[in-house]
Amino acid sequence: MKTSIATVCLSGTLEEKLKASAAAGFDGVEIFEPDFVASSLSPELVASTARDLGLTLDLYQPFRDFEGVGQEKLRQNLRRAAAKFDLMNRLGISTILLCSNVGTAVSADDALAVDQLGRLGDLAESYGVRVAYEALAWGRYVNDYEHAAAIVRAVDHPAIGHCLDSFHILSRGWDPAAIETIPADKIFFVQMADAPGLTMDLLSWSRHHRVFPGEGGFDLADFMGHLLRAGYDGPMSLEIFNDTFRRTDPFRTAVDAMRSLEWLQELACQALERDGREGSRMELSPLPTMVAPVGFNFVEIRADDHRLDQVRTTLHQLGFTDAGNHHSKPVELWSQGGARVIINRGDSTAGSPAVAALGFDVLDPELAAERAGRLLAPPVPRDRGAGDEQLLGVRAPDSSEIFFGRVGRGGVPAWVSEFGGSTEVTTDPLVTRVDHVNLAQSWEYFDAAVLFCTSVLALDPQPSLDVAAPTGLVRSQVMSTADGIVRLVLNLSPTGSADTAQHVAFASTDAIGAARRARERGLAFLPIGENYYEDLDSRFDLKPEFLEEIRELQLMYDRDERGEFLHFYTESLGSVFFEIVERRGGYRGYGATNAPVRLAAQHSRRPIVAAP
Amino acid sequence: MKTSIATVCLSGTLEEKLKASAAAGFDGVEIFEPDFVASSLSPELVASTARDLGLTLDLYQPFRDFEGVGQEKLRQNLRRAAAKFDLMNRLGISTILLCSNVGTAVSADDALAVDQLGRLGDLAESYGVRVAYEALAWGRYVNDYEHAAAIVRAVDHPAIGHCLDSFHILSRGWDPAAIETIPADKIFFVQMADAPGLTMDLLSWSRHHRVFPGEGGFDLADFMGHLLRAGYDGPMSLEIFNDTFRRTDPFRTAVDAMRSLEWLQELACQALERDGREGSRMELSPLPTMVAPVGFNFVEIRADDHRLDQVRTTLHQLGFTDAGNHHSKPVELWSQGGARVIINRGDSTAGSPAVAALGFDVLDPELAAERAGRLLAPPVPRDRGAGDEQLLGVRAPDSSEIFFGRVGRGGVPAWVSEFGGSTEVTTDPLVTRVDHVNLAQSWEYFDAAVLFCTSVLALDPQPSLDVAAPTGLVRSQVMSTADGIVRLVLNLSPTGSADTAQHVAFASTDAIGAARRARERGLAFLPIGENYYEDLDSRFDLKPEFLEEIRELQLMYDRDERGEFLHFYTESLGSVFFEIVERRGGYRGYGATNAPVRLAAQHSRRPIVAAP
Numbered sequence A, B: 001m002k003t004s005i006a007t008v009c010l011s012g013t014l015e016e017k018l019k020a021s022a023a024a025g026f027d028g029v030e031i032f033e034p035d036f037v038a039s040s041l042s043p044e045l046v047a048s049t050a051r052d053l054g055l056t057l058d059l060y061q062p063f064r065d066f067e068g069v070g071q072e073k074l075r076q077n078l079r080r081a082a083a084k085f086d087l088m089n090r091l092g093i094s095t096i097l098l099c100s101n102v103g104t105a106v107s108a109d110d111a112l113a114v115d116q117l118g119r120l121g122d123l124a125e126s127y128g129v130r131v132a133y134e135a136l137a138w139g140r141y142v143n144d145y146e147h148a149a150a151i152v153r154a155v156d157h158p159a160i161g162h163c164l165d166s167f168h169i170l171s172r173g174w175d176p177a178a179i180e181t182i183p184a185d186k187i188f189f190v191q192m193a194d195a196p197g198l199t200m201d202l203l204s205w206s207r208h209h210r211v212f213p214g215e216g217g218f219d220l221a222d223f224m225g226h227l228l229r230a231g232y233d234g235p236m237s238l239e240i241f242n243d244t245f246r247r248t249d250p251f252r253t254a255v256d257a258m259r260s261l262e263w264l265q266e267l268a269c270q271a272l273e274r275d276g277r278e279g280s281r282m283e284l285s286p287l288p289t290m291v292a293p294v295g296f297n298f299v300e301i302r303a304d305d306h307r308l309d310q311v312r313t314t315l316h317q318l319g320f321t322d323a324g325n326h327h328s329k330p331v332e333l334w335s336q337g338g339a340r341v342i343i344n345r346g347d348s349t350a351g352s353p354a355v356a357a358l359g360f361d362v363l364d365p366e367l368a369a370e371r372a373g374r375l376l377a378p379p380v381p382r383d384r385g386a387g388d389e390q391l392l393g394v395r396a397p398d399s400s401e402i403f404f405g406r407v408g409r410g411g412v413p414a415w416v417s418e419f420g421g422s423t424e425v426t427t428d429p430l431v432t433r434v435d436h437v438n439l440a441q442s443w444e445y446f447d448a449a450v451l452f453c454t455s456v457l458a459l460d461p462q463p464s465l466d467v468a469a470p471t472g473l474v475r476s477q478v479m480s481t482a483d484g485i486v487r488l489v490l491n492l493s494p495t496g497s498a499d500t501a502q503h504v505a506f507a508s509t510d511a512i513g514a515a516r517r518a519r520e521r522g523l524a525f526l527p528i529g530e531n532y533y534e535d536l537d538s539r540f541d542l543k544p545e546f547l548e549e550i551r552e553l554q555l556m557y558d559r560d561e562r563g564e565f566l567h568f569y570t571e572s573l574g575s576v577f578f579e580i581v582e583r584r585g586g587y588r589g590y591g592a593t594n595a596p597v598r599l600a601a602q603h604s605r606r607p608i609v610a611a612p
Helices: A014-023 A033-037 A043-053 A071-091 A110-127 A145-155 A166-170 A176-181 A202-208 A220-230 A250-274 A309-317 A365-374 A414-418 A443-457 A511-520 A530-540 A544-553 A592-604 B014-023 B033-037 B043-053 B071-091 B110-127 B145-155 B166-170 B176-181 B202-208 B220-230 B250-274 B309-317 B365-374 B414-418 B443-457 B511-520 B530-540 B544-553 B592-604
Strands: A003-006 A028-032 A056-063 A095-099 A130-134 A160-165 A187-191 A236-238 A295-302 A321-325 A331-336 A339-344 A354-362 A392-395 A401-406 A431-441 A465-469 A472-480 A487-492 A503-508 A556-559 A563-569 A577-585 B003-006 B028-032 B056-063 B095-099 B130-134 B160-165 B187-191 B236-238 B295-302 B321-325 B331-336 B339-344 B354-362 B392-395 B401-406 B431-441 B465-469 B472-480 B487-492 B503-508 B556-559 B563-569 B577-585
Touching: A003 A056, A003 A250, A014 A028, A014 A033, A014 A043, A014 A250, A028 A033, A033 A056, A033 B530, A033 B592, A043 A056, A043 A071, A056 A071, A071 A095, A071 A110, A071 B530, A095 A187, A110 A130, A110 A145, A110 A160, A130 A145, A130 A187, A145 A160, A145 A176, A160 A166, A166 A176, A166 A220, A176 A220, A187 A220, A220 A250, A236 A250, A250 A443, A295 A401, A295 A431, A309 A339, A339 A354, A339 A431, A339 A503, A354 A365, A354 A431, A365 A392, A365 A401, A431 A443, A431 A577, A443 A472, A443 A487, A465 A592, A472 A592, A503 A511, A511 A544, A511 A563, A511 A577, A530 A544, A530 A556, A530 B033, A530 B071, A556 A592, A592 B033, B003 B056, B003 B250, B014 B028, B014 B033, B014 B043, B014 B250, B028 B033, B033 B056, B043 B056, B043 B071, B056 B071, B071 B095, B071 B110, B095 B187, B110 B130, B110 B145, B110 B160, B130 B145, B130 B187, B145 B160, B145 B176, B160 B166, B166 B176, B166 B220, B176 B220, B187 B220, B220 B250, B236 B250, B250 B443, B295 B401, B295 B431, B309 B339, B339 B354, B339 B431, B339 B503, B354 B365, B354 B431, B365 B392, B365 B401, B431 B443, B431 B577, B443 B472, B443 B487, B465 B592, B472 B592, B503 B511, B511 B544, B511 B563, B511 B577, B530 B544, B530 B556, B556 B592
Parallel strands: A003 A028, A003 A236, A028 A056, A056 A095, A095 A130, A130 A160, A160 A187, A187 A236, A295 A339, A354 A401, A431 A487, A503 A577, B003 B028, B003 B236, B028 B056, B056 B095, B095 B130, B130 B160, B160 B187, B187 B236, B295 B339, B354 B401, B431 B487, B503 B577
Antiparallel strands: A295 A354, A321 A331, A331 A339, A392 A401, A431 A503, A465 A472, A472 A487, A556 A563, A563 A577, B295 B354, B321 B331, B331 B339, B392 B401, B431 B503, B465 B472, B472 B487, B556 B563, B563 B577
């Protein structure tokens, strides 16, 4: 698949955008006109810079407001087009994007547009270039690609064809099936954009909220299927207007962009397979098969050694057993049931305790790591002694480390034997496994993190949520396997701080019992106020003795139509805290209505003086 | 007018919210339930804290999903209501907000809602409280206040009345005139919210984008008129869900909130006047009359002394004359035509050159300053020697200083004589006055800055614009007098940096002449690339000799249906730069299409190493 990206997707100067696109492995770029006009590089220098970087220049865009105009305007437009065609010759670009007229069209009569596009075709031919006509979703008279297809058919000019942009088609709800009726040689260019399902005016949605394929809600698998069946074999390009991507490091954004095209390529392969076809003119190169996690292998907490005592104490209070030190590395294992926490004291620059790595149980770690690599996740080298289990890891967009662990005998990973601790297994552990992990994300890479989870970790996004904290709204995106066994929660905190946005939740079969034991062992619970329990009672009409029990133990409670949820939190231990959760019946949430109360309690207990 | 604010408008804990509301001078607050539930303060302590702060507790809110439900749900809802009424007794709050049912209503039959609200009224009466029913814009069956009015009329219960929220009425486009048909004693509460004119789903618009009155696009003057004619005399309260206000300093936000109510009070007075009525039951206290600026009195640039030489050189190159030092203060005056730039070298902590103060010509400086004070703008004390002209100043939300200067004889302010420079007047100055000033704003106080300009400076917002810079989109909001003589441009830069967002534009009668003179004097122009001029030619079909002239001089060009615009920029001088603009014919813009090119040129010339 030939990959391309519009320069408008990236921040920086035109030169920086070209370098970032090349570094991420794109085959070509679309030159977004304002980027070129604002650049100090001459057309010839742009062309040679791209050539030196190994990039083709696939499209010059956009040309606006051409067709359906009055005679004087047509004269001006043809003059303007000639200047741009001349420029394209200097740049060495053979295709220009023409958007359907938004501003100056005076007639809804297709015949006028057909005639004028024919004249444009003649002019383009004389410069050896071609025009890819695109129905903008908000075009004045032409805003449907099928309407554009009828016009292009009527123009019947070799230099006039189509640009198909998934946003302009899917945002309007047009059925993309008719793409298959467009002759392949008339589809000059394809732009793939995704977008979250927002209800807002099309122009604002398109100009500010587009995201890379796989980061939004469009059915791009279906769209790809139609393109393949149409026989399209040109570039698969990204034209993503996004306020965040405009601001962030272009080199990182370009990598995220390329990941989205690799993911799209997989959709294309799947579409081919569904159609029972073996190959395509697009020359697809399939990704290694997705390897879905079947559980959490471990959670790793990292900190300066002297800041780890409170973590150890808290784990003990929660019922975890110290399973000993690693035989060769400065890490220790704490476990309870199927929950394993690794404490890493080996990095003296690590600062206060934070989640530094997650391990997932997978059936084929090598395949999972290979796939992650194809999806541009950089590998994380890990020292190991002779005979130690190899753990393959990659770095996620939030910089945390993700490891793929083999599912061991009886559910216990083989690497556990590298730790010298007691092999004694807790009888009747109250904590059975990791239920979910909340990870603090930065605003820069939130969308990229979603696609990373989807494409690398096989976790699907659940409906996202805004949770009110005293310092602003926390955006919370649950990513989960279909069976809910592995869940990550991506949290975007308004202040960008991790201290209340990152935690590990352990599943318990008896949260009340776990709370009693923790209290006996002196756990510092996050205190929950009386107002919460009164409100809880007004909402759920709880049995007085039950209410009294959870109030006394400072547990929180929620209920949905499928079941009940009991949970409690520890105090913050640096940039992480722990939660114990008990799911009764089919409850599948996370106590979202309790989150603002938890955040307020944490806010009230924030240190007045910053920690040293 | 009794003022109130919902705690949801402000960040922080409930206690911080109460303190901030009191500090800004509010009479009372609405307790937003989630703030209370998450608080560790008991109801009694909330009540006594408010009392100690001099605040009344005006409303408990919201109560949701009560009416139009099945029998079992009704039983639960009445139990829930009883718990809340009991809580209100403990808080000492007599009114609760009831939102029309969004989630659990099962019947569109008004009779069911009427019956159930009657039962709620009986229960409320038994607790000595009352229920203010509000038609949410997205209520399942009741989403129109006139529909709610018909229901309340039918309920006919002393404890059941209305809450009117301008957002829920104006966002749907309902005509607010029928407010006058609601008996005054049935309007239990009023919430005033403004919002920008966005096209998006009502819930998102309401939950994230509300702003304080005067910061958005609703016709609140008209709304106030209907309330006054209805005879409403209760609290005028603010319930503003806004993602930014949730994050920012509650003490500053509360001041901005109070400014919006002062502005609203002025609208109310104007409505009374239009109606030919003398007073209202609302006990309005009118603001001092608005004093519109008739010109720029001066612009003040402040910096460390050793960083000012380049500013002086640049002003000289632009044709300004050094009009000497102040006789007692470390400031100097540079002038040309009616443009006056004060250079302030007196603050050794000032850093690199930046716009620190603006002076406006007004007919009555004392009145302007008094009004600004009533609108909560803190005064700026200014030293002056005996006999010096008094300059009254206030601080704007962006911390810049705004001074009100008297219009002097021949347009020259009297304070000019305090400077010892030559009294010689340039013959035929090419620069005649300040055309506009662009000020860098922080995201925290952008909305507040708009209302400050409107209410204190009599500048009206023009349509806002996003300008693409290499580092992201710059939000640009022009604020202007009706005649366009005084214009400020509020710029919100994506990186929050001021260096490309702040500048002073001088009006010239001959930009080409000014550029030639500046070049002769060695001005460092911001260089504009060749690609720009080729694009310009393709768009405007310019005369070759004219194109050649502006290309040679590095001028930029724009045209609209009313006239032409010629302009050029100096290099950045710290956090400010200068622009010379010439408006030909009736051109009223700012060369917005050229701004991305200017921003890219500035970005390319950014220092690779940070300045010391």
